[in-house]
Amino acid sequence: MATADLSPLERKYARLGIVLIGPTVLVFCAVIVYPLISAIYLSLFSIYTPTLEGEWVGLSNYAELLAKGEFWSSLWTNIIWTVGTLTLQILFGVGMALILHQNMIFRSLARSLILFPYFVSTVVAVLVWRWLFNDLYGILNHFVMWTGASDMPVDWLGSMPNALLSVILVGAWKYFPFVVIATLARLQTIPDSLYEAAKIDGAGPIARFFDVTLPQLRDVLVVIIMLRAIWDFKEFDLIYLLTGGGPVTSTQTIPLLVYKEAFALNQMGMASAYAVVMMALMLVFMILYIRRTQENEL
């Protein structure tokens, strides 16, 4: 659209539109675009955090990072965490949505209770779970020993593979309500006539789920999986607060590695390089998601 074709009134409106978006653009440039570019720039330096003095090292941070075992093991942990917790979120989330879609007593109370883990702060969630996981007085260990599943208290967070499994489980508990709400909203829009037609054709409840419900849910599930994959991949708070990446580095994902490198090992340049690589990896998913959203809008 060339500006020359516009009437004076339209041009005036366009100017007003730009004035209104002005504050947004300014804030975006200051707190997002500028930091983003400087993250890439910083990754080419070697910077000591306490003095903030650095020297140009070019791409050597990246060369070092790709040769390091710690980067690859963190990436691997990151992938296991993302796939593990996402799978549980989807399975449990869709299951719970199907239940909450049925008639049950006090349904709206049940829905509020299910939503709560999603809205409490990660700090609260982690404190509660660390108390549940407590080795001597935690109720989970009491339960395990009472059922006779184990004679010894289980070390939920201090040994492998328990620590990673615990983190995945708590992540699923915290974030599955998102899947529940999004799925529930879609379930409510599936026309009853589809189910009735299936019933007339003699389909049982299980056949109806696979032939009617699941195909109808497909589009929304794809969106949920992409969004949650992006968010789970970059999760910092939950893992950092539950295990701090430990024992040693067994539950350390890339966001934790960035934080450790920048503020514990004091290597800001190197930390920026990790962050940039992480963003590059996520970019694939982000572009896929954005593409899809734009298609839906057209």
Add this chain to the structure above:
Amino acid sequence: MKMSRRILFNVIAWGLVLAVAFPLFWMIVTSLKPGFELFRRPPTMLPETVTFEHYWRLLSETPFLLYFRNSVILASATTVVVVGIGTLGAYSLVRFRYRGRESLAFLVLFTYLLPSVVLIIPLYLFMVKLGLSNTITSLVIAYTTFALPYALWLLRSFMAGIPEDLESAALVDGASRLGAFRDVILPQLLPGIISTALFTFILAWNEYLYALVLVNSDGARPLTTGVMTMLISAFNIEWSLLMAASVMMSVPLIIVFAFLQSYLTRGFGAGAVKG
């Protein structure tokens, strides 16, 4: 037969719901138990003696109230700034035509998905350079990085739901563009603004990473990092006290939640929720 199946379904469904909610129930129970009862085996499901001593100690002997005040200021300031800028921005993105509008919408969605750890190092350096580190202001600035894209995205879909004819009618009647915005758009958008504000408040209230990196003094520390400091600095961990802190920290969320009920579905329908 049909009846018994319904009862069975209800029992199983509620069993699952209660299992999910159990950690929250346990948080409240633990916060009300006196010290000696906490370490009893087997643990008591409901406190035999209910005590509020932990809440009292939390308020009188720890900096909890200071953290709480900081969090209220921080979350409110973030919400006001973000919703203010976002409402104007969303109006512009939806109802005006100019070059670069499409790419701006793209940028908003992109930043909405951006990981905080990428921005945190430059932002930290930025705050140090401006002399803003250890202030609530630095956190408000940092929080706009995730809250503004989020609010813009939500408001944009709410704005798109308002019929364009309403505004056109006002313009035909001789209203200016901004007059029409104030008299026609804003009242229509109000439910959307409220729901966006509530979600933004929750996001800011719960944030942890920026608070961890940018603030290192009790004067500006919000609840999330403050309560974790209480855990780390304690000689032996006092779980009852921490559970009391967790309950208190969730109270504003419960209040917001009660408000949210009617706005909740609207927010989710309009553009999902950040996690």
